Amino acid sequence: MEMNWTTAWWIACGVLVAMELATGTFYLLMLALGCAAGALAAHLGMSAQVQMVSAALLGGAAVLIWHQLRRRSPSPPPVNANPDAHLDIGQSVDVSRWNEQGRAQVKYRGAEWQARFSGQGQPTAGRHIIRAIEGSCLQLDR
Structure with missing residues (x-):
């Protein structure tokens, strides 16, 4: 054949x-x-x-x-800052005070979280946006 x-x-x-x-x-x-x-x-x-x-x-x-x-096509953000991987990215939290190292304790979704300021300038109290998550530490920005 x-x-x-x-x-x-x-x-x-x-x-x-x-x-x-x-x-x-x-x-x-x-x-x-x-x-x-x-x-x-x-x-x-x-x-x-x-x-x-x-x-x-x-x-x-x-x-x-x-x-x-x-x-x-733009490369996707890293997984810890990707809102498609973490639904918490982009959500807001209230920070009552920051310590000298730019860290704070915040209450988010019923639990206490460590937070670190990753924005420009000095961190101030008030509403911040979650930009990334590293382990149990939220990286916040204005």
Whole structure:
């Protein structure tokens, strides 16, 4: 039994999609798009060289575009300051007084927490915003 080019391209596409699912590397999915372009060229009866060029052009262009999009997107904040990871980030607390080291005891969600001032200038009493959490210490800012 002889395998034609169309079948070979679709098998390669499927293998790349399976590898992407196993590893989570989105670049493999972009290369699978290139294999799909090669398969479509084979369906249209194009020569093997045209199939490979179309697969390389589409797959390569997709990889480059994805890489550029990823570089432009801002990196997420560290986990201890990420509001998607900690729902407490961005919440406010009242500070009655600060000590000389810029630390305080605050009551938040029914418990006593250590707090550290991480803003600009001198800490003052009043309402502050939780900017990050390090262990059991809240980092506060105005």
